[in-house]
Amino acid sequence: MNYHDFRFAGAALRALGSGALWWPDEDLLCVSDLHFGKSERVARRSGQHLPPYETRDTLLRLSADLEATRARRVICLGDSFDDLTAATSLTEEEQLWIATLQAGREWVWIEGNHDPGPQGFGGTHLAEFVTGPLTFRHIAAPHGTGEVSGHYHPKAHVQTRGRRVTRPAFLCDAQRLILPAYGTYTGGLRSYSDTLCRLMQPGALAILTGPVPTCVPMPRQEMTR
Amino acid sequence: MQALPPAFTDWFASKGWTVHPHQSEMLKRADDPALLLIAPTGGGKTLAGFLPTLVDLANLPHEGLHTLYISPLKALAADIKRNLTTPVTEMGLPVRIEDRTGDTPASRKKRQRADPPHILLTTPESLALLTSYEDAPRMFRGLKRVVVDEIHALAESKRGDQLMLALGRLQRLCPDLRRVGLSATVEDPQAIARMLAKHPDLCAVLLADPGPAPDITMLTTKEAPPWSGGNAAYSIPAVLEQIRAHNTTLVFHNTRAQAEIFFHNLWLANEEGLPIGIHHGSLDRQQRERVEAAMVRGELRAIVCTGSLDLGIDWGDVDLVIQIGAPKNVKRLVQRIGRANHRYNAPSKALLVPANRFEVVECVAALDAVREGALDGEPKGRGPRDVLCQHILITACAGPFDATALYVEVSTVGAYKDLSRAEFDACLDFCATGGYALRAYDQWQRLMQTADGLWQLRDPRSAQKIRMNIGTIQDTDTLKVRLQRSRGGKPLGEVEEGFAATLSPGDTFLIGGQIVRYEGLREMTVEVSRNAAKKPKVATFLGTKFATSTQLSARVVAMFQQETWPGLPAHTAAWLSLQREVSQLPRPGRLLIESFPHDGREQTAIYGFAGRNGQQTLGLLLTKRMEELGLNPLGFVATDYATLIWGLDRLTDPAPLFELDALREGLDTWLAGNAVMKRTFRASATIAGLIQRNTPQARKTGRQATFSSDILYDTLLKYDPDHLLLDITREEALRGLVDFGRIEEMAERVAGRIDHKILTRVSPLAAPMLLEMGRVPVKGAAEERLLAEEAARLMQTSGLAMLTPPPSDKPKWRVGY
Structure with a gap:
């Protein structure tokens, strides 16, 4: 497993190449925006038949991260389900899989805008969760500090010699840490968008996910050299 | 066979024209179920295609749609309408002619469905859309003829497959429908004929007099072509001289970027200010229309263009065609030259201008092939199934359908004659359920079977989305280019998103023949300012790139084997000798x-x-x-x-x-x-x-x-x-x-x-x-290496590497776990 170590609000954290956040001292793994059941919701709402395999793909990657880290605590940072109906329409196999992952672990579902209520799975359902110096919530609050959130699906790019590399990314400044979307069928918001530029302080960093997580100053303009 | 009514003979006589043999032959064979005419442009090909229709309409009053004309280009439909209206008006025929494309106002489109004209001129996509409406059987009732213009061009792409599937539908609605194809010279007319006819009908091929052989030569210049590059700047003085010596010259390029650079250089050298325009698919429509209008009025001495001007639009008095860059394909070269020159029975005059020394070899090889009449081409494969899937969805939009009847109908399309029922069913299943091994969408099927076994849309509202996505042309994602602080002003054109992403503020590139400076991106529009720089960074917006044919490639290698190259200009021979040496x-x-x-x-x-x-x-x-x-x-x-x-x-x-x-x-x-x-x-x-x-x-x-x-x-x-x-x-x-x-x-x-x-x-x-x-x-691995290098550089330059992330803060990783 590849990772990038960094310190945020006094906590020693590890950004995994998969897009998960690992807090070794607390045995805690945090993933955001899983969007389970997305293809079902798309079919239900627009009639488009996307390949219905994104839930198992997301679960496969989550299983690998859980196995590698042996996490005892898991926080799903909201938008874990594409909507509350999608939660109930997962296949039996997928539901069982989630239950298996939950077994023996402290599991927290943070509510997101897509899944603003309990969805029938075990674990604790919370609007936000505070532990040690960190506050976990789905959408960054106006004056959050030590805050870990998701929601925006940030992406960042690096212009290398003759090639532009764009990937989902963690964004981090002194106050906030925003996680990339973990789900397989998720688009992204570019780090240079007005929203993310306003949200993140000067000096913010972006950690690109991928085979080798890579830390760069957060790109604030579309074009960099 | 129908005789030519007096109104027609009088009209021909009044123009001082005689009926071409192929025109009367078309009239004689008006009842053939399918007929392919191969004729040079300017030989009255369009009139030949419409003559049976006009005669029929002149003899017998007809209610509703009589003839459908399909062309690959919107502009061509408008052009034909103009050309056809003249004889109809002058002969006083009771014929209503209208065109219908993506540009036709919605109100007129609606009226055309309720009250169709006698002759409707349209494109494959607009026709597919028409067949998707529930009232299609009513609109096409009584349709007798369909004329497919420039069918050789359609035959090369999925647009042709979509069109033939639509004709299969029309044939089922109107069993007596006659099909006529109009084509430029091709290497295998029978292949086009098989595509046109309802399978297994036969289709006769009429060959019109091809006219005199084209007069094609390679442009000789004092200056040698460069070792490399594609802009042919060296040829500018010689090309200007040719433009001066002719009334109207078309200067063709293989890619849009090359056309832009050439046009720019041409203007720098155009000291006497000859009126010269540029025309290619990346330019804004208004700009293109302005150039087209000026051309038709005879105000331009030359147009620098790409394939967007390739089809048989009437450009008036073009007396020279210049091809910049190697032609890649002998057939296309012959067609391009034949079509641009609209004077029947006058030899087309054309010049090849190699852009670099390799292309000199290719041009000479192509000229040899033209002289020998050796056209090239690759056989077309069977009908693509993605187009069939779209056809199934279009069918569903028009109402419930029977799968077997649709399969039988599709099998009458030449390209799909070998489609197995199992393959068809897989396409139908894909449209209905997504066709996944995991049967996830039983509840949300797109198509459902009714109690009587017919297939229909589960949700009728989905028809609108299907209609919005009709077509087989793939657009690359492009961004509009505008002058800064002129929002609302006319865009200069479009560039590919990928190209825009490589630009930094201050970079210069060419568009619409002018050099502009990249300023920034605003709401997905590329903002630029005017710039007087001499040397632009090149725009890489896509032009069509053709592969050099097998035959032409073989000719080039064969030419390499000569001891000396007396057929090549000295500079190119010297270059090949140098290659042989080093x-x-x-x-x-x-x-x-x-x-x-x-x-x-x-x-x-x-x-x-x-x-x-x-x-x-x-x-x-x-x-x-x-x-x-x-x-x-x-x-x-x-x-x-x-x-x-x-x-x-x-x-x-x-x-x-x-x-x-x-x-x-x-x-x-x-x-x-x-x-x-x-x-x-x-x-x-x-x-x-x-x-x-x-x-x-x-x-x-x-x-x-x-x-x-x-x-x-x-x-x-x-x-x-x-x-x-x-x-x-x-x-x-x-x-x-x-x-x-x-x-x-x-x-x-x-x-x-x-x-x-x-x-x-x-x-x-x-x-x-x-x-x-x-x-x-x-x-691959090299990307990770570059990324790591660049990240380290960025962190260092920004000073962030010193600040964050404490305590053990160098990016680090290990492989495997």
Whole structure:
């Protein structure tokens, strides 16, 4: 497993190449925006038949991260389900899989805008969760500090010699840490968008996910050299 | 057979015209179920196609739609309307003629469905849309004839397949429908005839007098063409001289970027201010229309253009066609020249202008082929199934349908005659349920079977979305270019999103013949300012790139073998001699490979002469193997005759890379992960209705409304590798972008005989490739290495490396766990 170590609000954290956040001292793994059941919701709402395999793909990657880290605590940072109906329409196999992952672990579902209520799975359902110096919530609050959130699906790019590399990314400044979307069928918001530029302080960093997580100053303009 | 009524003979006489033999032949065979006319432009081809219709309408009053005319270009439909209205008005015939394209106002479109004209002029896409309406049977009731113009152009793309499926539908609605095809000269008229006719009907081919042979020569200039490059700037004085000596000259280019650069250089040299315009598909529509109008009024002495001017539009008095750059394909050259010149029975006059010395060889080889009348072409494959999927959805929009009846109807289309019922059913299942091994969408099927076994849309509202996505033309994502502080002003044109992403503020590029400076991106519009710089950074917006045909490639290699080259200009002969001296020339039956350092990279040129697509595939296969061998390839570029690969490490032993069995054996797995397959998948998935086209609205927000189709491709490959769309993607890629047939042909030709030259610098023959556009990146280990380097540099420069992340803060990783 590849990772990038960094310190945020006094906590020693590890950004995994998969897009998960690992807090070794607390045995805690945090993933955001899983969007389970997305293809079902798309079919239900627009009639488009996307390949219905994104839930198992997301679960496969989550299983690998859980196995590698042996996490005892898991926080799903909201938008874990594409909507509350999608939660109930997962296949039996997928539901069982989630239950298996939950077994023996402290599991927290943070509510997101897509899944603003309990969805029938075990674990604790919370609007936000505070532990040690960190506050976990789905959408960054106006004056959050030590805050870990998701929601925006940030992406960042690096212009290398003759090639532009764009990937989902963690964004981090002194106050906030925003996680990339973990789900397989998720688009992204570019780090240079007005929203993310306003949200993140000067000096913010972006950690690109991928085979080798890579830390760069957060790109604030579309074009960099 | 119908005789020509007096009104017609009088009209012909009043014009001082006689009826051409092929025109009366068309009239004589008016009752043939299908008929193909091959005639040069300017020979009254269109009138020949319409004569049976006009005579029929003059003799008998007709209620509703009588004849449908299909052309590949909207502009052509408008043009034909004008040309047809003249005789109809002058003869006082009771015939209503209207056109219908994407540009027709909605109110008129609505009225046309309720009260169709006698003759409707339209495009394949507009026709497909018409067949999707529930009232299609009423609108097409009584339809007697359909005329497909420029059918050879449609035959080369999926637009033709879509059109023929639509004609199959019309034929079922109107069993007595007669089909007429109008075509330029082609190498295999029977193939076009089989495409046109309802299978298994026969289709006669009428050959009109082709007129005198074209007068084509290569332009000779005082100055030699450059060693490399594609802009032909050296020829500007000579081309200007030709423009001066003729009334109207069309200056064709193979790509839009080349047209832009040439036009720019032409203007710099155009001291007397000759009126010269530019016309290509990336320019804003208003700009194009202005140029077209000026051309029709005879105000322009020359137009610098691309294939967007390629079809038989009436451009008035064109007396010279100049082709800049090698023609790539002899047939296309002959057609382009024949069509641009509209004076029947006068020889078309054309000049070839090679852009560099390699193209001199290609031009001479092409001239030889023209002289021998040796047209080239590749046989067309069977009907693509992504187009069939779209056809099934279009059918469903029009109302409930019976699967067997539809299968029978589709089997009457030549390209689909061999489609098995199982294949058809798989397409139907894909449309209905997505066709996944995991039957996830039983509840949300797109198509449902009714109690009586008919198929229909589950949700009738989905018809609108299907209609919005009709068509098989793939747009690349483009961004509008505007002058800064003129929002609301006219855009200058469009560039590809990928090109825009490479620009930094201050960069200059050419568009619409002027140099502009990139200022920034605002709401998905490229903002620029005017700039007087002399040398622009080139715009790489796509032009059509054709592969040099097998025949033409073979002619070029054969020419290389001569002791001396008396048929070539001295400068080119000297260049080939130099290549022979510092390296060697490619030989028939052997494969030449050159390795040399350049630009801080290790470069390898492979002269396979397999055509652009074949060489591109070779690039994909070879870089994959080089990646496995740890040679860190970074990317490659393909031309018609060679592939150039660059990377961090040098290739020392090429032989193991070229074993055909190994190439073929691994093809499937190798192809699976590459960019060409993903591009092909995206096109097929869009046509088949799995993904919807990006709307400009969605892109404006900066948020990816949908995630990339690459993710869908990867997911399918991982969990449902036998899915229909992957099967279609493989089939499409193998015959289109992949063109593996040409690689096999090359491998058999070469049979392991490789000449590997290790040089200290770029060879004369390899130099042109360093300037080629369309570089394909390889996303392998080298990318991680570059990313790490650049990240370290950015952190250092910004000072953030000192600040964060404490305590043990260097980025670090290890592999495996």
